[in-house]
Amino acid sequence: MKILAIETSCDETAVAIVEDGVNVLSSVVATQIAEHRLYGGVVPEIASRRHCESIVGVTDEALLQANMTLDDVDAIAVTYAPGLIGALLVGVNFAKGLSLAANKPLIPVHHIRSHIAANYIAHPQLKPPFLCLVVSGGHSHIIEVKDYTDFHVIGRTRDDAAGEAFDKAARAMGYPYPGGIEIDKAAQQGNKDAYKLPRPKVDGCEYDFSFSGLKTAVLNLLHNSEQKGIEVNKVDLCASFQHAVCDIVAEKTMHAAETTGYKNIVVAGGVSANSGIRARLTEECKKRGYQLFIPPLKYCGDNAAMVGSQAYYEFLKGNVAGLDLNAVASLPIDEV
Ligand code: KG4
Numbered sequence: 001m002k003i004l005a006i007e008t009s010c011d012e013t014a015v016a017i018v019e020d021g022v023n024v025l026s027s028v029v030a031t032q033i034a035e036h037r038l039y040g041g042v043v044p045e046i047a048s049r050r051h052c053e054s055i056v057g058v059t060d061e062a063l064l065q066a067n068m069t070l071d072d073v074d075a076i077a078v079t080y081a082p083g084l085i086g087a088l089l090v091g092v093n094f095a096k097g098l099s100l101a102a103n104k105p106l107i108p109v110h111h112i113r114s115h116i117a118a119n120y121i122a123h124p125q126l127k128p129p130f131l132c133l134v135v136s137g138g139h140s141h142i143i144e145v146k147d148y149t150d151f152h153v154i155g156r157t158r159d160d161a162a163g164e165a166f167d168k169a170a171r172a173m174g175y176p177y178p179g180g181i182e183i184d185k186a187a188q189q190g191n192k193d194a195y196k197l198p199r200p201k202v203d204g205c206e207y208d209f210s211f212s213g214l215k216t217a218v219l220n221l222l223h224n225s226e227q228k229g230i231e232v233n234k235v236d237l238c239a240s241f242q243h244a245v246c247d248i249v250a251e252k253t254m255h256a257a258e259t260t261g262y263k264n265i266v267v268a269g270g271v272s273a274n275s276g277i278r279a280r281l282t283e284e285c286k287k288r289g290y291q292l293f294i295p296p297l298k299y300c301g302d303n304a305a306m307v308g309s310q311a312y313y314e315f316l317k318g319n320v321a322g323l324d325l326n327a328v329a330s331l332p333i334d335e336v
Pocket residue numbers: 111115135136137138139162163164166167178179180181184269270271272273274275300301302
């Protein structure tokens with residue numbers, strides 16, 4: 001089954017064609033990052049406008065690269081939640097138009113489900129059940145993936161998402177948006193033990209995260225140093241910050257794996273591109289005999305191939321939408 005999938009939840013306009021959930025026939029991503037960087041973050045109105053301008057060209061390119069026409073496609077899939085509402089609406093309405101015009105089924109896809117599905121493309125041997133750490137720009141979760149469309153969230157962030165903490169800490173240090181990758185690059189040159197930063201815990205909720213305390217510790221350190229005229233070694237601060245994030249996610253994920261008994265550990269979301277997190281989880285899983293699955297870098301950030309993958313499993317479960325499908329800005333992964 002060949003699915004044309006559309007992703008416009010944030011600042012990438014992406015279209016892909018994916019066969020049977022795992023075989024990527026084409027995947028095109030038009031990123032808006034350079035423009036949003038001017039403003040230090042994503043400007044929702046600009047994102048929506050750029051999606052409108054790009055979506056037809058990106059779709060044409062995806063069909064061209066797959067050497068297909070719309071007639072060769074079996075279904076249209078689209079990210080409908082969660083995300084920036086104006087941005088989601090562009091994809092949803094475009095997908096509805098294609099579905100109506102070509103008379104193909106319309107498959108609604110949850111964005112975080114699709115981040116997890118990026119792993120099915122990269123690791124065709126991977127099948128649920130497994131334990132998944134989701135670390136993205138807007139979400140941080142530990143999830144029991146019981147089946148392709150059956151999720152049980154056992155841990156979540158109480159405040160900032162991991163990517164949000166990376167981006168805010170980076171911004172305070174003067175790095176451009178999106179700062180996660182800037183911290184990652186700098187951290188590789190720095191001393192992770194140079195600055196003492198907290199590893200905040202959430203009382204009574206052993207799998208929940210709290211990243212805002214860590215981010216605030218960085219902001220306070222920068223502020224206090226400035227007031228005292230002490231120069232901060234940014235590269236060391238990046239390394240110390242990243243080390244703290246690695247400690248937090250590794251500790252919670254390994255603890256969740258031990259108590260739930262899963263031996264297959266999956267990582268998903270934009271922050272899974274982080275070299276420190278990748279190395280640390282590889283090491284921790286190896287020590288315990290767990291198998292670790294992380295997407296290759298091209299499928300860590302937003303793309304439509306992952307949407308096409310998840311859509312296939314949603315379709316098999318009978319999850320098809322009508323033309324009344326609406327975009328939803330906020331929707332838990334287990335309440336679809
Ligand atoms: O998954 P994603 O596209 O966002 C949501 O769906 O919410 O991830 C974007 C996030 C941004 O916060 C970005 O800074 C972060 O992923 N990110 C990274 C790295 N690459 C992207 N964070 C840390 N290290 C990286 N190498």
